[in-house]
Amino acid sequence: MTNRRILLISFVGLLIFGLLLGGKIVYQKKWVDVSILNQSQQIPGVVSAKVVNKNSLKEMVVETDQLTGLRKASQTLAEVADNVPIRFIDRRNSSLEKLFGQIQFALQEGIARGNFTEMEQSVRNQAEKAGVQIELEMDSDAIYVILNQEQAQLIEVIERNGQKKFLPTEEG
Incomplete structure (x- = not known):
């Protein structure tokens, strides 16, 4: 039972980390780069x-x-x-x-x-x-x-x- 909880918590933590990292990359590519391009043009x-x-x-x-x-x-x-x-x-x-x-x-x-x-x-x-x-x-x-x-x-x-x-x- 304890092993399942640890495995489930680890999986959820890894999933959240992946979502946060993916969100950061999307933010960098979509909003920051577009903002730099728009301002520079x-x-x-x-x-x-x-x-x-x-x-x-x-x-x-x-x-x-x-x-x-x-x-x-x-x-x-x-x-x-x-x-x-x-x-x-x-x-x-x-x-x-x-x-x-x-x-x-x-x-x-x-x-x-x-x-x-x-x-x-x-x-x-x-x-x-x-x-x-x-x-x-x-x-x-x-x-x-x-x-x-x-x-x-x-x-x-x-x-x-x-x-x-x-x-x-x-x-x-």
């Missing part, structure tokens, strides 16, 4: 956003297409992400990647030395010489860079204080 240039597990770590993957206003978009996405690091997926090409590699010197020097006006002028001059349109913004946390060339776009958020809110951008 209000930002011009954001195609989709979702939270994924990559190497057992969560990150928000944000696919973009001709995004503008990266600083404001990043701040909005950071609020939506709720402390999950954000990775942008852009539509870059090899010439934009090459230019970004070249302007990295000025960007990193600006961060290290604090000479941001010189950094801005240097970066804008290099972009102009390459025939690339640049959108460069900054706040106390990061430098926001958008490079545009025809239909290609490179997006990078370079954090100044190592907060790890933004992960390196990948090509889409």
